[in-house]
Amino acid sequence: MKRFLCSAIAGGALLILGSIQNASGQIDIDVTVKGPGRVPPIWLSMSGITGEAAEVLQFDLFVQGFAFTNAENAQYLISGSANGNLQARAVDAVNKSQLVSKIYSGASLRRQAHAFADDFVEALGRKGIAKTKIAYKAAKGQNSEIFVADFDGFNQQAVTADNTIVAAPAWAPGKFGLCFLSYKLGNPAIFYQDLASGTRTKVAYYGGSSISPAVSFDGRRVAMILSKGGSPDVYVSDLDGSNLKRLTSTKQAESSPCWTPDGQWICFATEINGRRALAKVPANGGSVQIVPTPGFLNPSEPEYSPDGKWLAFTSQMRTFRICVVPTSGGPVTELIEGEDPSWAPNSRTLVFTRRQAGGRRGLSLLDVPTKQVKDVTRISGNSSQPSWAK
């Protein structure tokens, strides 16, 4: 799909751009050309749809890089009504073509609005995220449990009731299940729980602390940090805990491993020559290589975007900052204050943790190309360590 540079979105500019659109009528700006955080939003107008359906559409589309304005300045026009069921249309304002026109039924008005948000986004050739889920750690006094919710924080459901510290949820991509660590057995151990059946299986329970699970993108293997060998090191195993293999053996603490989408590498936080750094090791064993994060210190909690192009991580320098660096190497872009990012399946939206006054933690969503951000206010209390289902 061809992409063209676009300057200010004004009526005149739209007309000029209208003549050089690609075949699907979509204008999109490549983040690799302008840089993450520097891409202007795509402008929409919305009429006729009010109430909860409108709130859902505004939320869903804002965190995917769209913004709302009046009809004269919009690139796409959304219209419809939400009396009982949602009826909605999306029209390209420039070439007047109709992208979506549907009546929805069943479930709730929220669900219908999410479905339309996806239909609109997918008509533009993008991956929709409006029906996706996140897992996170919710503090319960001195303990914590794992919850799952819609990505906007609605429909929260408890996954665990261990009455202890349960933390570090990690979705198994392509599966309706997730890994996490729990102190239920005393030492922190790693489990996999199938969310449809509620069945839990043990992945790692050893001497010391077994922490920080990360499931490979094919859903088959788990990377984790085990200290049973005498130091926190990177290990991998199958999802059922078999075929355990040690990948690092250092006195320093390794932490928060993550997989490349092709399953070939595991990136993790470590210490090299006295300085905290990110590094990577072949998933089947081999030499550790440093992953440079030029200009940004104390990196941790890395995660690769599903399209393999970006590595998001937390840099701690006085404050915590969400950063991205191209997987192929290059400059680091600091995006926003926060920590512990997790990518949506669209490889552009991140969910992350933000600390508020008094130390309370909450979840927020960030569109990397436009830097548009929304707090997930529906999830109250002390919540952190989000993982986006992929």
Next chain:
Amino acid sequence: MKSTLLLNLVAIGLVLSVGGVGCRKKPTGVTNIPNQRLAHVPEVGTLPPIESEMPDGFDGGQNTGEILTPIIDPSTRSNWEQDSDVFKVHTVHFAFDSSAVRSSDKAHVAAVAEYLKANAIAAVRVEGHCDERGTEEYNRALGERRALAIRDELIRLGVDASRVETISFGEDRPVNPDQTEEAFRQNRRGEFILLSPPQ
């Protein structure tokens, strides 16, 4: 009633058919949204039994040549009695972002080592803790590194490695919830839990 219903159906039918006129890419239709629920939360008792420790398959990686001492299977002492008071006075404290046992704390570790050498059946679990100024998984690993550093010192002082267990609580169990430097200092610690076999 019936005629109203009929009128409503006719109206819906009109809307559907009107929506079907004009140039568009996709046909107007009615999209049904299914519900999706999670299963109920399982009880703790459904956890499977614990298997014995698996062999290491160390294959490449960055071997720094330092001695790393494996940790015993935790199920060995799962029914032992735990006493967190007896060694409270010997809690070790750490500098920010460090797992080095400072010389000022070595006497505390030595006191615990002496007790263990004089009480052959006892064992100890070292708990590593952090202040909140770090990301959560980084702190969980750092807490474990702190516990292991204390463990390494006990081993150096002659305690058998099989008698020293470790556990990290990261930043989840502060002794002082305040957000002051003094509170942070108190929270960066290693605690000793005395383990005694059941009577």
